[in-house]
Each structure stands twice: as C-alpha cells, then as structure tokens.
Amino acid sequence: MKLSAAFSILLQLRSAIWAGFAPTLSAIVRNPSLLWHPSELSHTFMAHVWKVYGNGADLRGRPAKQALLPENATGVVLDIGADPAKVIKYVALEPNQLMHDELRALAATKGFTEAAGNLLLLPYGAEDTALITSALGGAHSADTLVCITTICSVPEPERTLAALVRDVLKPGGALLFYEHVLSPRADVAWWQRFWTPVWRRAFDGCCLDRPTHVWVERMPGVWKEGRVWGNEGEGEEEEQLFWHRVGHFVKKAD
Template structure:
C-alpha cells in the first residue's frame, strides 16, 4: 500500500482555517470527544496537534500519527506543550504501525472523512485496541436529510481535490458499527450553526467499543 500523503497547499492553509473553528466551538468539541480517553492512546491523523491540550489526566501516553509532512512537523512543535506525554510519528490509518491489542484508546478527530480506505482503517483500529478498549471520535458525516445529502454528494465531485482528500458525504456513522463496533454514546449536531450550513455541517461526537 502506498502510504505517502502529500497535500502541501492544504497543509499550509489548514491551520488558518482550523483556527476559526477552534474559536467558535471546536475546542469544546475536542474536549468533549477526548473526555473518555484513558491509558495509552493512539491518535490517528493528528494534524498540527489541536487535540493535544485537551487530553484528560486519565491518559498516560499519546502516540500521534500524522502522514502529511508539513502538519506532522507542526504537531511535533505542539507536543511539548501538552499536559500528557505525546510522541508524534508518521503513519496512515490503513496500516497502523502498532501491534495487536497495544492501545487502550484510539482517537479519530476529523480524519475518517479523508482516509483512503475506511473499512480497512476501522479494521486496523479494532486490531490495535486492547480488550475493553475504546474509540473516541469527532467527525463530520453525511446528512440524514436526503436533500442535503444529495448536495454533499455533488460537492464531493470537487471537495476532496481541494481539501486534502476529505469527503463530506462519507457515512462514517454507519461505517463504525458496520466494522464491528458498538456505539456506546453518540451526539449529532450541526457546526457551525446557521441558516446556510456548510457542506461539512452534520457532525457527530461519540464513543464506540469493539464488539
């Protein structure tokens, strides 16, 4: 499998775009999604490290994977500021550089929309989780409204090419239980709120465990 991820223009632009979202509620979303994390954590697609300040004291160690070189270097700069030990490494979701049953928690924040092979990525997450482990997720998803979902599918003809492979119409909320996880908690919401929602507006935050 080709593990190279190279989106230099998007990587330079993303921190500026993300800063607006953080100021308007995304920080609270990250804290909410990470609250159940415990023990040894594997974070997939860490970006430039926006999750790092929000890990709770129940976490003993974070291994943060980021395959995009520009974002990975920014994450390494952010890691020393975290409240818990964070190591940043290269790696893709479809081939996690980890042994079987080696993590207590896997974290996915705004990344499952852009992995190349979602079923394989979720199978890898199941593989590396220890018995009783948990998947903490914060993701945008396809709308449950047929009209808005059709709009998202149309947007996806262009969106992945300008947004680092992100797909706004991906049914991640169905893919997680379809991959052998039980949803223990999930909250659906729209972000940012408004009369003219962005194509990424349907979101979910939750916790899932392997069956």
C-alpha cells in the first residue's frame, strides 16, 4: 500500500479534531467530571464530529445505500437511514444520547415522530438484545435490521450480530448492511490493524479491521439467501483503509 494512502487517515483525523475539539473542550469546562468518564467524553467528541461530517462522510457509498435501503427496508425497521416509503415503524438504536435530538429532527423530516407512534428512539447499544426485545414488545419483532457503518463500533460484534438476528429479527426478515470492513489485501489489512487502536480511541470505538461481511455470511443455518457486494469501483485491489461491503440477507422462514 502506498504510504500516501496509508497516512491519508491522518488528514481525516485532523479534520475530526478541528470539528470536535472546541465543543468538547467547552463541554469539559462546563462539566469537568467528563475527564473522569472517558466513554462520555468520547460520546461528546463523536456527536460533534458526526454533526459536522455525518452527512458527507461517505458520499462514494451513497448510491450503494440508496440502492439497498428504499427497496428492502420494510415493516418494523430497527436502526436508521431507511427510506420511509415502506417502513411502518422506525426503531432508531443510538447509545449516544447526545445524538438523539439530531436523530429526532431527521426522522421527523421523513414523517417519523414519537407523538405519531411510528418512531422509537432507544438509548441502547446493539449488544443490549434483551432490552431491545423488551422495548419492541417481544422477540422476533423487527422485519428489517439495518446496520450502516455501525458494527465497526459495537462491542463483541460477532456475538451481538448473531443475537440480533436470532432474537430480534423475524423469520423471513432481512438484514441489510453497509459497513467498512477488513480489506482482502494483506498490506491494507496490516495498515487497518495498525491504525485501529488510534482510530477507535478517537471515534468512540470505531475499528477499521472487522470482517463483518464474513461473520454474517458464516452464520450457520440462518439464511434462506444472501448476497454481498461492494461500492461501484471499489474492487478488491483498492488501496482503501475504509473498504466497504454491502449485504442483503434474508432469514429462513423457520
């Protein structure tokens, strides 16, 4: 991998620090106890960075997401980012409560509000499967699970994905994902592993080196059908620290 590509991540880090440093510092001045709570500090930084960059973070992936979600996100959808056309209930899972106001406002532009009863904003992590199941009113309540660049940050991701699919997704329901994952190129994978300890510290646990698509494909006896593909023009030979895979998997009916 060219060094310029391997170190381009530092430019992203610099932009993120530019966006997140001042508001995070001001939050610390208002509430110095944040210094003793690294995960809250990380939430604060990430919320400010995402406010500035979230919308334009991955323009190259927009066509893939637009092709994946509006067509396939139907019924009760757990997560965010889906087109509302066929969605009857939008369950947004977001453990960082500093992002909730923004999510509420965004969901409202698509017609989803708590007052109307078609938006449920849960302050849980994806790993809190029992709490999610209970908030949804029972097991197997979601018609669609949507994961958009989120599994990179979830603790125990393989176990968490398996539990969500087993306990939360309906038989016959769909898992849709768009994630940056471990590259098939050994040199790129080396750099992804190299940067991950720095990157995850800055970005609320985000890891560059997770083979999420492989974990999903390998879930034993779960899928009726499934397909993985990539962004247009993002082939296996690409020198990309953020190398993406898109997936559409349908759970067996029973």
